[in-house]
Amino acid sequence: MKTENSAVDIDRNKGDFFYPEVHVRDAGVGLSERTVHYIADVKDDPDWVREYRLRGLKTFLEKPLPTHWASKDLEAIDFNKIRYYLSPGTEPKRSWEEVPDDIKRTFERLGIPEQERKFLAGVEAQFDSEAVYSNIKKAVGEQGVIFVGSREGLKNYPEIFRKWFGKVIPIADNKFSALNSAVFSGGSFIYVPPGVKVKHPLQAYFRINAENFGQFERTLIIADEGSEVTYMEGCTAPKFNTPTLHSAVVELVALKGAKIQYITVQNWASNVFNLVTKRGLAHENAEVKWIDCNIGSRLTMKYPSVIMKGRKARGEVLSIALANDGQHQDTGAKMIHAADETTSNIVSKSISIGKGRATYRGLVHVPKHLKNCKNNTECDALLINATSRTDTYPAITVRGTGNAVQHEASVSQVSTEQIFYMQQRGLSEAQAMSLSVNGFVNDLVRQFPMEYSVELKRLIELEMEGSVG
Amino acid sequence: MTRNQTATLEKEAAPILSGPGGTRECPDWFQDQQREAWMQFESLPKPTRKDQAWRFANVSLLDLSPFKYGGTLTEKERATILEQSRGLEEVAGRMIFAGDELLERDVISDQLKKRGVIFQPLERAMVEHADLFRKYFMSQPAILGSAKFAALHQALVSSGTFLYVPRGVEIELPIEIFHWLNAENDSAFPHLLLVTDELAKVTVIEHFRSVNEHASGFACGVNDLVAGPGAKVTYVCAQNWADNVIALQMNTTTVDHDASAMSLNLNLGSRYSRFESLSRLTGEGGRSDLLAVAVAKHQQEFDARTLQDHVSPHTASDLLYKNALDDRARTIFGGLIRVEPHAHFTDAYQKVRNLLLSDDAEANSMPGLEILADNVRCTHGATSGQVDEDELFYLRTRGIPVPVAQRLIVTGFLDEVVQRLDHPAISEHLHRLIEDKFSENRR
Numbered sequence: 082m083k084t085e086n087s088a089v090d091i092d093r094n095k096g097d098f099f100y101p102e103v104h105v106r107d108a109g110v111g112l113s114e115r116t117v118h119y120i121a122d123v124k125d126d127p128d129w130v131r132e133y134r135l136r137g138l139k140t141f142l143e144k145p146l147p148t149h150w151a152s153k154d155l156e157a158i159d160f161n162k163i164r165y166y167l168s169p170g171t172e173p174k175r176s177w178e179e180v181p182d183d184i185k186r187t188f189e190r191l192g193i194p195e196q197e198r199k200f201l202a203g204v205e206a207q208f209d210s211e212a213v214y215s216n217i218k219k220a221v222g223e224q225g226v227i228f229v230g231s232r233e234g235l236k237n238y239p240e241i242f243r244k245w246f247g248k249v250i251p252i253a254d255n256k257f258s259a260l261n262s263a264v265f266s267g268g269s270f271i272y273v274p275p276g277v278k279v280k281h282p283l284q285a286y287f288r289i290n291a292e293n294f295g296q297f298e299r300t301l302i303i304a305d306e307g308s309e310v311t312y313m314e315g316c317t318a319p320k321f322n323t324p325t326l327h328s329a330v331v332e333l334v335a336l337k338g339a340k341i342q343y344i345t346v347q348n349w350a351s352n353v354f355n356l357v358t359k360r361g362l363a364h365e366n367a368e369v370k371w372i373d374c375n376i377g378s379r380l381t382m383k384y385p386s387v388i389m390k391g392r393k394a395r396g397e398v399l400s401i402a403l404a405n406d407g408q409h410q411d412t413g414a415k416m417i418h419a420a421d422e423t424t425s426n427i428v429s430k431s432i433s434i435g436k437g438r439a440t441y442r443g444l445v446h447v448p449k450h451l452k453n454c455k456n457n458t459e460c461d462a463l464l465i466n467a468t469s470r471t472d473t474y475p476a477i478t479v480r481g482t483g484n485a486v487q488h489e490a491s492v493s494q495v496s497t498e499q500i501f502y503m504q505q506r507g508l509s510e511a512q513a514m515s516l517s518v519n520g521f522v523n524d525l526v527r528q529f530p531m532e533y534s535v536e537l538k539r540l541i542e543l544e545m546e547g548s549v550g
Numbered sequence: 551m552t553r554n555q556t557a558t559l560e561k562e563a564a565p566i567l568s569g570p571g572g573t574r575e576c577p578d579w580f581q582d583q584q585r586e587a588w589m590q591f592e593s594l595p596k597p598t599r600k601d602q603a604w605r606f607a608n609v610s611l612l613d614l615s616p617f618k619y620g621g622t623l624t625e626k627e628r629a630t631i632l633e634q635s636r637g638l639e640e641v642a643g644r645m646i647f648a649g650d651e652l653l654e655r656d657v658i659s660d661q662l663k664k665r666g667v668i669f670q671p672l673e674r675a676m677v678e679h680a681d682l683f684r685k686y687f688m689s690q691p692a693i694l695g696s697a698k699f700a701a702l703h704q705a706l707v708s709s710g711t712f713l714y715v716p717r718g719v720e721i722e723l724p725i726e727i728f729h730w731l732n733a734e735n736d737s738a739f740p741h742l743l744l745v746t747d748e749l750a751k752v753t754v755i756e757h758f759r760s761v762n763e764h765a766s767g768f769a770c771g772v773n774d775l776v777a778g779p780g781a782k783v784t785y786v787c788a789q790n791w792a793d794n795v796i797a798l799q800m801n802t803t804t805v806d807h808d809a810s811a812m813s814l815n816l817n818l819g820s821r822y823s824r825f826e827s828l829s830r831l832t833g834e835g836g837r838s839d840l841l842a843v844a845v846a847k848h849q850q851e852f853d854a855r856t857l858q859d860h861v862s863p864h865t866a867s868d869l870l871y872k873n874a875l876d877d878r879a880r881t882i883f884g885g886l887i888r889v890e891p892h893a894h895f896t897d898a899y900q901k902v903r904n905l906l907l908s909d910d911a912e913a914n915s916m917p918g919l920e921i922l923a924d925n926v927r928c929t930h931g932a933t934s935g936q937v938d939e940d941e942l943f944y945l946r947t948r949g950i951p952v953p954v955a956q957r958l959i960v961t962g963f964l965d966e967v968v969q970r971l972d973h974p975a976i977s978e979h980l981h982r983l984i985e986d987k988f989s990e991n992r993r
Contacts, residue, residue: 150602447934450909464924467894473919476605479934481909491929492921 234270
């Protein structure tokens, strides 16, 4: 039994279990207009959302797979064999007691209720397509902070929801954002009123329980002027025999002077396709920071972005990727500078083990006539075995004088001298290797909230087991 | 010479897109290859900006319909070209081409000839040294995006330079090659086939120039550079086409064990110039240095694509590309270090630096890495910035006016690359060309 203070479950085996399905709402297998209507009916969507979904479907069907630059593995996804909506057909509960027993057991096994009591300001738990639990600490709620599922957000706060929904990531941004726009369900809606600083993190937990299921959550976070919020998400799924698809869209809006920190620890089972679009809009003096750790999944394609729209806005992406046998972590960051004096920072560290492949893909764009914009990008890759692979594909466009952009990347391996030295001091080769790898990510992990850094280090140790010798 | 003249007469003023013209006095096998290449050119799709290999490039500039084969030169034109073909003071050999016509060949010394050095026009080498020619001529596919244009080159090339340096022969003085575009809409298909045997050493400099500095034109060149075991090959390109020229150049360097190859591409002229450099390190102990300097002004666009392909273990490569951009100029750098499986102990470096001198200039950098082996040391960096205010201030306190100070800083920035050549005479020549470009004095 694991009892330490763990923010999210990232022990892969721990998430590898499932309970029999008890879904009342089921959109069936495959994707058509009928599927979209079914979802819109079940969710009782207003007309504009239904139309939005249909436009999403049309765009999805029109757009080709991006295999001219992305992995051919995308072709392994059979969109006609996926189930696009599954839910127990009940409203999310405010207390764990009301959550149906089998679902509650799932989250208890993952340690969610326990963590909520300990240090979280609010928790939402999503089981397949819908949230089954959603709660926020009373004190935080009284400050006017809204933290609900996307469906409730749409129903109860339409004036805020509609104003920003789909504005940061348009339907046609890419094939998978279009797919999400067609069949989205679940995810969080958060609004933080002006000046409110939410001290503790809000957390969402995403769980896939059904085979052949596609999860398409949609998260929208709006931090009003001068407010601050940290959001964390964790995800697990049991390992089924057939691949599962997770394709989320996350939009962040940081209004003047606001700060949003978004933390992801992705630990999907190793046959999940994780194709996610994440983008933040930072207004004047605002800050959007993505902390993105990718450990699980078969193929992850995710490039968290920040559009710095207002003067002195800041964007940051800290990314750690671990690619083991059979995994391709295609991650990175995009920084779009759209105002003077905007600054962005990207730090990416990847580790490839066995036959794993880690790819960094980045975009930095400083268009015309901007002054004093700065970007710093560092990507470091560590190769553990001779069969491991790593790639770096940045694209940097800078126009005009008065801006400074620099990109640096390096690829290295654990040095044999280091290992030898540690073995001399009585460590086994595996221990030495794991210590060395932890040293590689240490300066980045130190910037993470405490609970995460402890977990990550432990996880890296786990992943390193059996990788040498 | 006669072959060239007949070919030129028949092709005169015909658009290049009408295909290879007339009977040629080339071997049948070569003509077959050319016909095949033409079919390939026609069947391959035009590049679009969506192709990764053409990302950021202004592909709409690649309209080849206005371009035609060069006509016969008048005596006066011929004399002007020869008179203007001034490069280095001392050379070991020299060829001067206008379009596809070889105007003059300064033969190499008898001593070098005696030791087996071959310095011939391509069309003669394909007959007299068919084995060597067939082994190396365009033997590497153009994999950096321009397969279509490499096919065009192969279909239409009718002359060029063949240089073979046998085992152990070191040619101290550089070999110099001039390529000229003469009249409006003329085209050229320059080719250099350079093969060095074991422990040989040679330096080649190519000058690309236009007679008429306002004439538009099209150049589509391919170079095969082969460094044999332990050989040392230096290749320098001084591209100074007129500002309306569209130029494509595809170079492949093969570096055998313990060999070292160095290339430096200076890009000053043309409207759009794309330079693809592929360096393949195929033997242990091989080393490749890839250098480039571009001074981009007005609406010039320089598009550099590189691949440092580490095929064999224990190889090293070092790339340094520097661009200075003024006015509305654009540059694109798309580079990749690829470490193939089993190419352990690779040491590869790649750096691109952009200096932006105006608010409308745009620099695009895509430095890439693909590592499929371990025990490697690979780093890359890309920076974009402007003239350092502190440096400018320092020079101003010494009484140097701002424009002069700025130029000093920019040329100093570019000189770092030029000085890496260990041929002071060539470095000096390139430095002068860069200075001329800044003072808009192009010749």
